[in-house]
Amino acid sequence: MPQENSLFHPSSFALSPLFTRLAIVLQHTVKRELPKARVSIFLNMIVDDYKFLQIKDATACINQQVNLIGVVVETSAPKQSRGTDLFCSVKIIDESWPLGFHIKFFAETRAKLPYVDTLGDIIIVTHVVVQTMGSEVVASFKKRSSSFALFEGRECSGKEFMPYKFSPNYKPRDQDKKFITGLRKWCMQQKVKGLNELPSFKDIKEGKRLNLLCKILHICEVKKNEWMLFVWDGTDTPPLSVEAKLEDEMENPLPLDLDPSPLPRDILCTFPAVGTVLRIIVDQGNESLGIKFLKTNKWVKIISVKCEIRASLWRAVLMPFSRICYLPELDTSVVQRQRLYNERLPSTWGRMPFTCFPWPSYITETEYPDVPFVTLMNVLTHEEVTYKYRCVVRVVAIFPWRVEDFRSPSGIYRLRLTLEDPTARIHAFLYAEDGTKFFGDFDSMDVLREKRDMLLGVPEEDKSQEVQKVSRNPPWIQCCLKSYYTDKSDVWGSRNFRIFDTTFVG
Numbered sequence: 079m080p081q082e083n084s085l086f087h088p089s090s091f092a093l094s095p096l097f098t099r100l101a102i103v104l105q106h107t108v109k110r111e112l113p114k115a116r117v118s119i120f121l122n123m124i125v126d127d128y129k130f131l132q133i134k135d136a137t138a139c140i141n142q143q144v145n146l147i148g149v150v151v152e153t154s155a156p157k158q159s160r161g162t163d164l165f166c167s168v169k170i171i172d173e174s175w176p177l178g179f180h181i182k183f184f185a186e187t188r189a190k191l192p193y194v195d196t197l198g199d200i201i202i203v204t205h206v207v208v209q210t211m212g213s214e215v216v217a218s219f220k221k222r223s224s225s226f227a228l229f230e231g232r233e234c235s236g237k238e239f240m241p242y243k244f245s246p247n248y249k250p251r252d253q254d255k256k257f258i259t260g261l262r263k264w265c266m267q268q269k270v271k272g273l274n275e276l277p278s279f280k281d282i283k284e285g286k287r288l289n290l291l292c293k294i295l296h297i298c299e300v301k302k303n304e305w306m307l308f309v310w311d312g313t314d315t316p317p318l319s320v321e322a323k324l325e326d327e328m329e330n331p332l333p334l335d336l337d338p339s340p341l342p343r344d345i346l347c348t349f350p351a352v353g354t355v356l357r358i359i360v361d362q363g364n365e366s367l368g369i370k371f372l373k374t375n376k377w378v379k380i381i382s383v384k385c386e387i388r389a390s391l392w393r394a395v396l397m398p399f400s401r402i403c404y405l406p407e408l409d410t411s412v413v414q415r416q417r418l419y420n421e422r423l424p425s426t427w428g429r430m431p432f433t434c435f436p437w438p439s440y441i442t443e444t445e446y447p448d449v450p451f452v453t454l455m456n457v458l459t460h461e462e463v464t465y466k467y468r469c470v471v472r473v474v475a476i477f478p479w480r481v482e483d484f485r486s487p488s489g490i491y492r493l494r495l496t497l498e499d500p501t502a503r504i505h506a507f508l509y510a511e512d513g514t515k516f517f518g519d520f521d522s523m524d525v526l527r528e529k530r531d532m533l534l535g536v537p538e539e540d541k542s543q544e545v546q547k548v549s550r551n552p553p554w555i556q557c558c559l560k561s562y563y564t565d566k567s568d569v570w571g572s573r574n575f576r577i578f579d580t581t582f583v584g
Contacts, residue, residue, distance in 0.1 A: 130257060133175035136208055137215045145204045146217065147257050148172045148179070149231065149265050152381055153194045153403040156371050159184060166191050167401070170201060173264055181206060183219040183226075188371070193243055196409045197379060198231035200261050202241075202254060225249070229258055231265060276411055279354050280313040280432055282385045282392065290380045290394070291411050292356070295349055297372060300338045305369045307358040307396075308349070309380075312419030314432045314500035315354040315392045317472060320550040322390070324479040324534070332475045332496055333389050334503040343459070343570060351455045352422065352429055354500045358383065358394045377405040377412045390474065391503075429453050430470050431500050431554060438470045438554035441532055445579040446558060455501035457559060463569045466560045466578075471497040472552040473533045481526040484513070491517065495577065497557075506559055506575040516582055529582050556580075 129145065136144045148170030156164045163184045171178050181203060185191045192201065205224045206217040219226065225248040227241035239255045241248070276291040296308040322332065335341075336357050349355050358380070360369050372378075381401040383394045405412050422428040429451050430438070449468040457467050475496035478484065485491050491513020495506050508516055517529060535552035557580040565572035 130202075133170070133172050133179045135174070136217070137175070137179070139208045140210060140215070141207065143205045143207055143223075144217070145202075146170070146179075146181070146206065147200065147202045147254075147261065149261055150194050150197055150199050150201055150228075151178060152197070152401055153192075155369075155402040155404075156188050156191055162186070164188060164191060168192060168194065168201060172261065179217070180214070181217045181219060184221060186221075190245070192226050192228055194228060194403065195242060195406045196231060197403060197405070198265060200229045200231055200258055202227045202229070202248075204248075231262060276379065278313040278415070279311050279315045279356060279392075282315060282394075284385055284387050287382050287384050287397070290383060291377070291405070291415065292380065293377050294372060294374050295355060296341075296345055296374060297369065305360040306337070307360065307369075307372075308355050309358055309378075310350055310353055310355050312350070312353040312415055312422070315356065317431070317433055317500075317551075317554075318387060318390045318392070320390045320474050320535070320552065322475070322550075323548075324476070327475045327477040327479055327496075331477065332503075333391075334496075334505070336388055336391055336393055346455075347459045349455060349459070350419075351453050351459065351501065353419065354392070355455075356392060356394060358396060360396045372402065373404075377407065377409065379403045379405055426450060429456070434470055434554035438556050441553065441582060441584055442555040442557060443581050443583050444468060444556055444558045451556070453501040454497065454499045454504055457504065457561065457575065458502055460561070462561075463563055463573055464561055466558065468556065468558050469497075469499065470554050470556050471499050472535075472554055474498050474503070474550075474552055476530060476534065481523050481530055484517070484526065504575055506557075506577050508577045512576065512578045512580075516577065516580055518582070529584065532584065533582070 130147045131139070131144045133146065133148060136146060149172065150168055151171055152167075152169035154167040156166050159165045163186060165182060165184045168181045168183065169178045170181065181201075183191050194201070203217070203219065203224060203226045206219050208215060208217050210216075225245045227244035227248045227250070229241050230238070239258060241250070276289055279290075279292075282288065290309070290311070292309040292311040294307060295310055298306050298308075300306050320332070322330075379402070380394075380396070381403070382397055383400055384397055385392065385394050387393075407413075427435075446468055451470050452467050454469060454471065457469065460467075473495050477494045477496075484493055490510050491508060492510075493508040493513060495508055497504055497506050517526060520526075533552065533555070535550040536548060537550070557577050559575050560578055561573055561575050563569040563572045564574065
């Protein structure tokens with residue numbers, strides 16, 4: 079039974095004298111014949127309309143109806159059940175059970191399911207049935223007999239005891255206010271595990287499972303029952319080493335992205351120009367996650383995703399046990415992420431990658447040191463076809479890779495560089511006089527090779543192994559880019575980029 083000082087002690091309730099005497103008589107009647115735990119369960123069945131159980135006690139009430147109140151720490155997106163219903167899961171905690179306890183909800187429509195505004199809100203459920211599912215003990219919400227109500231986890235003047243979402247058969251009671259108040263105070267005093275463990279994209283690590291707080295920008299079905307989510311949180315993913323042979327750029331070039339097909343320009347133009355847009359893969363084994371019910375332009379908490387690296391680009395993978403929970407615009411964590419992004423934008427150097435501060439490497443210079451930097455996403459989505467830009471990028475590949483082939487037999491530079499920053503990868507050409515300005519006009523292949531290796535981040539000890547697969551870490555450099563088109567009848571489709579007015583100074 080709960081302790082005397084617990085929020086859930088029966089003495090906290092105003093029972094009628096007749097009902098109180100009945101409960102006492104029953105307690106004395108059964109306590110001689112039943113173990114203490116069974117007495118507790120028996121009494122809970124009798125006074126279930128007047129008593130909440132702590133989660134710890136509820137886990138012992140297998141196949142019994144219980145009433146619970148708890149703090150929501152996790153929810154799942156609506157999914158299709160094996161029948162005609164939709165279902166979702168809500169994970170709650172209280173002072174007795176910080177590990178978390180799942181409640182399964184079933185309903186004919188999305189509108190009848192509990193839509194949690196903010197993790198940390200409080201939920202009341204009545205007449206739910208405690209059951210075992212495999213090795214886990216859960217509670218099941220019964221459509222006909224159970225009820226629920228959701229309350230804000232923080233006090234809100236004038237509305238602190240009014241549920242913002244509830245089932246039709248929920249009946250509010252004055253005594254509920256005491257438990258809501260108690261849980262709010264407890265939650266404020268405790269560092270509730272799971273509510274604030276939300277690393278940003280800049281902190282992700284390969285192979286680790288983590289929770290992400292991000293905004294869904296776009297969803298596309300890449301093939302039947304396989305989906306890709308495009309998510310963003312305003313920060314930059316860490317730059318990655320390039321694991322590839324220099325010669326691979328001829329037959330197996332680094333891809334510009336991980337998308338099965340290039341995104342249309344009108345979709346790209348809806349993406350923020352600052353911060354990484356992370357791709358999340360949802361394969362055929364995870365249709366039950368309810369991806370087709372997700373909405374774009376919504377902030378979500380994605381629980382337990384795995385971060386991977388493909389072609390030196392970050393991506394995440396939803397696991398079968400991953401969960402997605404919507405968050406409101408006024409959620410504290412959302413407001414903080416949005417504020418940090420809004421503060422970054424107007425800064426003079428706000429469009430520089432996080433990891434190049436206070437300044438990119440000094441191996442290149444441009445003719446326009448006072449022009450503000452822009453991101454490659456700015457370049458891709460600029461409203462004019464032809465324009466000039468100044469960017470901070472990494473050179474992750476060069477074609478052709480042999481310095482002997484950088485120039486044509488007539489001595490004209492003709493190179494294609496693969497540039498990246500946290501927002502995008504593009505191909506940019508270095509041609510003719512722009513190549514001469516960049517590398518200089520000389521005949522020494524050794525000097526040219528040294529400059530190439532510095533651009534590509536080839537380690538000093540591996541510079542003599544051109545055909546070997548080595549791990550490269552290209553430096554951040556500044557350069558000027560200009561966009562142009564080659565076909566007047568298809569200016570956007572024939573749009574290319576070229577480096578100009580940039581010099582390698584070593």
